[in-house]
Amino acid sequence: MAANTDAPLIITAAVVGAETMRERTPHVPYTPEEIAEEAKRCYDAGAAMVHVHGRRDDGTPTQDRDTFAEILRQIRRRCDILVQFSTGGAVGMDVEERIEALELRPDMATLTTGTVNFGDEVFLNSLPMIRAIARRLDHYDIRPEIEVFDTGMIDTALRLCDEGLLEVPLHFDFVLGVPGGMGASQRNLEFLVESIPDDSTWSVAGMGRHELPLGYRAIKAGGHVRVGLEDNIYLDKGVLAKGSFELVERIAQRAEEVGRPLATAEEARQILRLGPPADPFTA
Ligand code: KMH
Ligand code: ZN
Numbered sequence: 037m038a039a040n041t042d043a044p045l046i047i048t049a050a051v052v053g054a055e056t057m058r059e060r061t062p063h064v065p066y067t068p069e070e071i072a073e074e075a076k077r078c079y080d081a082g083a084a085m086v087h088v089h090g091r092r093d094d095g096t097p098t099q100d101r102d103t104f105a106e107i108l109r110q111i112r113r114r115c116d117i118l119v120q121f122s123t124g125g126a127v128g129m130d131v132e133e134r135i136e137a138l139e140l141r142p143d144m145a146t147l148t149t150g151t152v153n154f155g156d157e158v159f160l161n162s163l164p165m166i167r168a169i170a171r172r173l174d175h176y177d178i179r180p181e182i183e184v185f186d187t188g189m190i191d192t193a194l195r196l197c198d199e200g201l202l203e204v205p206l207h208f209d210f211v212l213g214v215p216g217g218m219g220a221s222q223r224n225l226e227f228l229v230e231s232i233p234d235d236s237t238w239s240v241a242g243m244g245r246h247e248l249p250l251g252y253r254a255i256k257a258g259g260h261v262r263v264g265l266e267d268n269i270y271l272d273k274g275v276l277a278k279g280s281f282e283l284v285e286r287i288a289q290r291a292e293e294v295g296r297p298l299a300t301a302e303e304a305r306q307i308l309r310l311g312p313p314a315d316p317f318t319a
Contacts, residue, residue: 040258044299045291046307048209048239049078050087051280053266054097054126061269063279066091068103072110075117077281078264082288084304085118085144086111087262089125090137097126104137105317112317118301118310120144120181123169127157131165135172141314143305145173146209147180149196150189153216159185166192170201179310181239182208185217190231205235207308209262212250213243220246222253229257237307244268251287255296261287 051074056064065071075086088111090103104121111119121142125134138145147169148161173180180202182193196202210228213220218228220242229238239260242250247268251261264280271277271286288298299307 041256041294041296043258043296044303044307045255045287045296046085046239046260046299046304047078047083047284047287048085048087048120048260048262048264049075049083049280049284050241050262050264050266051075051078052089052091053264054089054122054124056265056269057095061265061276063269063276064095064265066095067093068106068110071107072114074279074281075111076114077279078284079115079117079301081281081284082291082298083117083284084299084301085120087120087122087146087264087266088142089122089266097129099125099129099133099135099137101137101139105140108140108142108315109317112315112319116301118143118304119315120146122146123173124148124159124183127154127159131168135169138172138176138178140316141176141178143310143313143315144181144308145178146183147173148183148185148189149192150186152185152214155215163192166196167199167201170196174201177311177314179207179308182206183211184208184228185211185214187218187228187231190228194233204233205237205309206233208232208236208238209241210238211241211243211267213246220250222250225250225253225257229259241267245270245273247283248286252290255287255291255294263287
């Protein structure tokens with residue numbers, strides 16, 4: 037893996053997700069205030085971006101526009117962390133539901149370029165669905181983060197570039213260790229990094245116990261890192277993280293140990309080639 041360990045490290049905090057429930061950890065935020073408070077703690081710990089899903093007060097996942105508007109407003113009140121909306125939502129949601137909040141023009145949004153088994157369920161992303169999401173992202177001028185759960189999703193993203201629906205250079209996030217998706221080995225990560233065009237940027241999101249080791253690998257390999265309770269609820273074996281911020285702190289600490297500086301939100305905006313902030317709640 038080509039390594040540029042001088043380049044600032046972007047830490048993305050995946051603070052909520054659609055699957056982690058309070059029954060598993062009491063520390064997962066549900067309400068917009070709770071999500072924004074957690075985003076602020078992660079920002080203070082060194083995160084430059086927060087990956088956002090919506091929840092109702094009882095914790096059930098929602099991609100409701102008004103919920104996302106409130107989350108965005110609450111985050112903007114607290115700090116200038118970059119805000120990335122999920123367009124994956126939860127399994128079973130239809131495309132329109134998944135992307136209705138994009139009209140709020142977050143800094144970035146995800147785009148999963150393929151279908152993957154997701155535990156006992158299926159995270160469905162047919163080509164027409166992917167194209168519809170890509171068109172909506174383009175309509176609002178929102179840069180995608182390509183979520184890669186398996187190798188073919190890179191090929192599909194490049195196919196969409198050929199079709200003119202996506203533009204190189206791309207930013208990829210390798211989501212490794214979902215049951216049904218690509219395994220969370222270092223070998224797989226190396227293969228994926230070698231499989232993307234040279235001018236791409238990338239991050240890794242390891243599931244469960246793989247989160248921190250793969251994050252450490254990415255720090256040394258010149259990539260970026262996503263951590264948080266969406267992907268992993270443990271700080272150490274049997275020790276629940278008290279919030280995503282503790283996982284961000286671990287990554288920040290390791291980056292310091294190996295001399296990799298942390299990206300500020302503004303530096304992350306440059307590295308990820310994002311446009312200026314465009315949402316209605318930007319001061
Ligand atoms: N909740 C997963 C089914 C994304 O945020 O873009 C999909 C997901 C991907 O989390
Ligand atoms: Zn997500």
